[in-house]
């Protein structure tokens with residue numbers, strides 16, 4: 543009798559332990575989901591700009607930002623090389639303006655309809671990170 547009772551309570555405590563483990567696993571899972579969501583929202587402007595660039599600009603301006611994307615051959619003048627001196631002397635606001643307005647007769651269309659101001663700023667951050675602006679005095 544005494545033995546039976548203690549076995550019974552052992553069984554309950556095992557079940558209890560399993561529930562605790564299940565709850566712990568669920569909590570860890572939630573924590574992981576939470577941290578991956580957090581990781582997505584804490585991307586830097588440069589990271590976000592790089593994604594936007596790869597989606598929208600790479601096929602003309604090239605993976606290396608050198609104006610030699612797969613579609614570049616059909617443009618004359620070619621898409622801008624962001625490493626060129628002429629591009630790097632331009633101010634960030636000038637680059638931002640060109641992205642928004644496009645260059646109508648050169649094949650670079652305007653992005654003000656499709657991208658938000660913040661997305662354009664992220665693109666500039668990425669372009670400047672890969673090809674820093676030069677100071678002219």
Ligand code: HEC
Nearest residue numbers: 598599602617619620621622629637640641648649650665
């Ligand atoms: C269809 C091809 C094409 C696409 C797509 C394209 N561009 Fe261009 N881009 C051009 C061409 C052509 C020029 C003109 C080159 C010149 O000014 O000599 C240009 C010029 C520019 C300039 C001016 C360069 C400078 O130094 O003054 C910027 C900035 C620019 N593009 C940014 C972008 C960004 C950012 C994207 C993506 C959102 C993009 N472009 C998408 C073709 C393209």
